Amino acid sequence: MSTVTQTESKDLAPVSAESLAALLVAKERPPRPSxxxxxxxxxxxxxxxxxxxxxxxFDVTAFPIMMxxxxxYLFGGALAGSPKEYIQFLLPGILVMSVVMITxxxxxxxxxxxxxxxxxxxxxxxxxxxxTMVGYLLGDALRYTxxxxxxxTVGIILGYRPxxxxxxxxxxxxxxxxxxxxxxxxxTMFGLMLRxxxxxxxxxxxxxxxxxxxxxxxxxxxxxxxxLQAFVNNSPITHLASAVRGLMAGDWPADEIxxxxxxxxxxxxxxxxxxxxxxNRK
Amino acid sequence: xxxxxxxxxxxxxAGLVKTFGETRAVDGVDLAVPAGTVYGVLGPNGAxxxxxxxxxxxxxxxxxxEAHVFGHDVVREADAVRGRVSLTGQYASVDEDLTGTxxxxxxxxxxxxxxxxxxxxxxxxxxxxxxxxxxGKQVKNYxxxxxxxxxxxxxxxxxxxxxxxDEPTTGLDPRSRNQVWxxxxxxxxxxxxxxxxxxxxxxxxxxxxxxAVIDQGKVIAEGTKGExxxxxxxxxxxxxxxxPEQRPEAERVLRLALDADVQLEPDPVALTARVGSGSANGRxxxxxxxRALAELARTGITVDNFSLGQPSLDEVFLALTGHDTHKTxxxxxxxxx
Numbered sequence: 201m202s203t204v205t206q207t208e209s210k211d212l213a214p215v216s217a218e219s220l221a222a223l224l225v226a227k228e229r230p231p232r233p234s235x236x237x238x239x240x241x242x243x244x245x246x247x248x249x250x251x252x253x254x255x256x257x258f259d260v261t262a263f264p265i266m267m268x269x270x271x272x273y274l275f276g277g278a279l280a281g282s283p284k285e286y287i288q289f290l291l292p293g294i295l296v297m298s299v300v301m302i303t304x305x306x307x308x309x310x311x312x313x314x315x316x317x318x319x320x321x322x323x324x325x326x327x328x329x330x331x332t333m334v335g336y337l338l339g340d341a342l343r344y345t346x347x348x349x350x351x352x353t354v355g356i357i358l359g360y361r362p363x364x365x366x367x368x369x370x371x372x373x374x375x376x377x378x379x380x381x382x383x384x385x386x387x388t389m390f391g392l393m394l395r396x397x398x399x400x401x402x403x404x405x406x407x408x409x410x411x412x413x414x415x416x417x418x419x420x421x422x423x424x425x426x427x428l429q430a431f432v433n434n435s436p437i438t439h440l441a442s443a444v445r446g447l448m449a450g451d452w453p454a455d456e457i458x459x460x461x462x463x464x465x466x467x468x469x470x471x472x473x474x475x476x477x478x479x480n481r482k
Numbered sequence: 483x484x485x486x487x488x489x490x491x492x493x494x495x496a497g498l499v500k501t502f503g504e505t506r507a508v509d510g511v512d513l514a515v516p517a518g519t520v521y522g523v524l525g526p527n528g529a530x531x532x533x534x535x536x537x538x539x540x541x542x543x544x545x546x547x548e549a550h551v552f553g554h555d556v557v558r559e560a561d562a563v564r565g566r567v568s569l570t571g572q573y574a575s576v577d578e579d580l581t582g583t584x585x586x587x588x589x590x591x592x593x594x595x596x597x598x599x600x601x602x603x604x605x606x607x608x609x610x611x612x613x614x615x616x617x618g619k620q621v622k623n624y625x626x627x628x629x630x631x632x633x634x635x636x637x638x639x640x641x642x643x644x645x646x647x648d649e650p651t652t653g654l655d656p657r658s659r660n661q662v663w664x665x666x667x668x669x670x671x672x673x674x675x676x677x678x679x680x681x682x683x684x685x686x687x688x689x690x691x692x693x694a695v696i697d698q699g700k701v702i703a704e705g706t707k708g709e710x711x712x713x714x715x716x717x718x719x720x721x722x723x724x725x726p727e728q729r730p731e732a733e734r735v736l737r738l739a740l741d742a743d744v745q746l747e748p749d750p751v752a753l754t755a756r757v758g759s760g761s762a763n764g765r766x767x768x769x770x771x772x773r774a775l776a777e778l779a780r781t782g783i784t785v786d787n788f789s790l791g792q793p794s795l796d797e798v799f800l801a802l803t804g805h806d807t808h809k810t811x812x813x814x815x816x817x818x819x
Contacts, residue, residue: 212612212625212627212631212658212661213613213614213615214612214661215611215631215664215665216609216610216612217664217668219606219609219610220610220611220665220668221671221672223603223606223607223610223641224668224669224672224674225672227641229565229593229594230593230595230599230640232594233592233594238592241588241591241592242592244588244591245577245580245588248579248580248588249577249579249580252579252580252620253579316578317573317575318575318577318578320536320569320573321569321575321576321589321636322592323540323541324539324540324541324564324568324569325564325589325592325593326564327592481543
């Protein structure tokens with residue numbers, strides 16, 4: 201790398217005026233890309249970034265492994281008699297919790313990206329406006345999928361045996377990734393709204409910790425006081441965790457799936473337009 | 483692309499205003515930029531140059547006034563404007579984490595090129611800009627000159643009708659600066675209109691055919707290069723005398739011969755005077771300076787060193803915004819006349 205930084209303009213090949221002129225003569229323009237194509241191109245950018253900075257996958261590999269190991273052995277004996285039995289209940293829940301927690305990095309990456317030079321260039325392009333944001337989230341969907349696979353692998357090593365088989369597990373992951381994609385619009389909003397990376401992190405923690413812990417991920421809500429049950433039973437995370445748990449166990453929890461999809465749609469409909477408004481005004 | 487407005491103007495603004503809190507960053511800017519030319523916007527840091535460019539490139543919404551780019555309103559028809567302009571500035575650059583090729587392919591894809599065409603165009607541009615060797619390296623490892631090249635390359639993936647270059651050479655060494663100028667000339671030669679903002683008078687002088695000088699969000703002078711120079715004085719005469727005791731006398735002689743303000747420098751043997759003020763294209767500068775020298779010699783004042791230079795941006799600003807307000811007004815009249 202150091203050889204590159206030392207490359208000064210004196211070593212730089214000259215600009216070729218003729219070939220430049222030849223390139224500029226072409227005035228025809230291709231038709232604008234479709235919304236889908238532009239979004240996929242931004243998704244490709246997200247993947248390129250992962251390729252160049254693979255360390256950023258730490259949060260979707262090491263963190264989820266830590267979560268599974270920690271909670272399985274911390275609560276397993278006390279709550280279900282043994283870690284092996286507890287993991288049958290815990291794994292889908294901890295999967296939901298970890299992936300939803302990982303979504304908050306979206307806000308941080310949006311926030312650091314807008315400080316950089318490339319953001320205004322994207323905004324000056326004649327493309328479908330939300331495609332930049334959708335691209336981020338498509339890249340993140342890949343990260344959520346990686347995290348899910350990592351956690352399932354660890355879970356299976358620890359003794360998790362999903363009755364739903366491959367189909368049930370895949371359906372569960374698909375629902376989780378789709379929900380997380382929709383949920384992430386909250387973070388794109390905060391990423392554009394707040395002034396620094398630190399404040400994005402702070403606000404994200406404030407939202408994510410109560411939302412994920414106050415759910416049925418760890419224990420059955422029946423043991424909780426009534427006022428808390430009211431919150432927990434209506435939390436989107438509870439619905440999602442129940443739906444994923446059901447799907448992976450081979451059931452078809454239609455109500456819980458409907459609630460999860462409904463919440464996801466609500467997140468997109470509310471936070472999508474706010475994000476785009478901030479994006480256009482930035 | 484072929485639909486020019488009847489006025490033949492690439493940019494037309496009227497009373498453009500942008501405020502940030504209490505600050506009026508852009509305070510009623512009127513611009514008329516003819517298509518097919520390089521238009522220089524000259525001003526110091528914080529004058530409102532970048533804010534103006536950002537409004538014209540649809541990145542910022544004006545708080546007042548109107549702006550049209552090729553006849554399209556920058557707010558109501560933002561998308562039509564975006565289809566015809568490109569932007570290069572320190573803020574609108576490329577993705578540092580990606581390689582040169584990846585950046586250009588990404589942007590070409592976003593402009594609608596199919597994958598093979600995007601790759602081809604990226605390769606051709608990298609070659610034309612002498613960046614083929616660095617094509618596979620992350621942009622964060624590029625030198626300043628390489629950065630500016632890739633930034634400009636990214637702006638001409640589709641030949642734009644209007645290219646905004648916001649301080650394209652700030653922070654570059656003289657050699658890289660010349661190379662950027664060559665690129666700008668090549669772009670303009672193909673019919674693209676360029677709006678160039680700069681802090682350097684010589685850069686505007688080298689590239690632009692018309693220049694607007696802005697300060698504190700206002701256009702304080704506008705005209706062709708010749709008109710602008712004529713109003714500021716075509717240049718400054720710097721003199722060093724052998725004997726400091728002769729300076730008061732030299733000052734008097736110069737003032738009479740040049741009919742201009744003469745400044746006494748901190749150095750006790752040095753004087754500076756503006757010449758060529760009021761003459762068309764500033765052509766009279768050398769002649770005036772010559773007369774002044776002859777006059778000094780006749781009076782018996784020994785001049786050790788003499789130079790005639792272009793007015794610096796500082797001097798332009800002093801002339802246009804100087805405390806002597808009626809002087810400023812007079813200058814302004816000459817320019818706009």
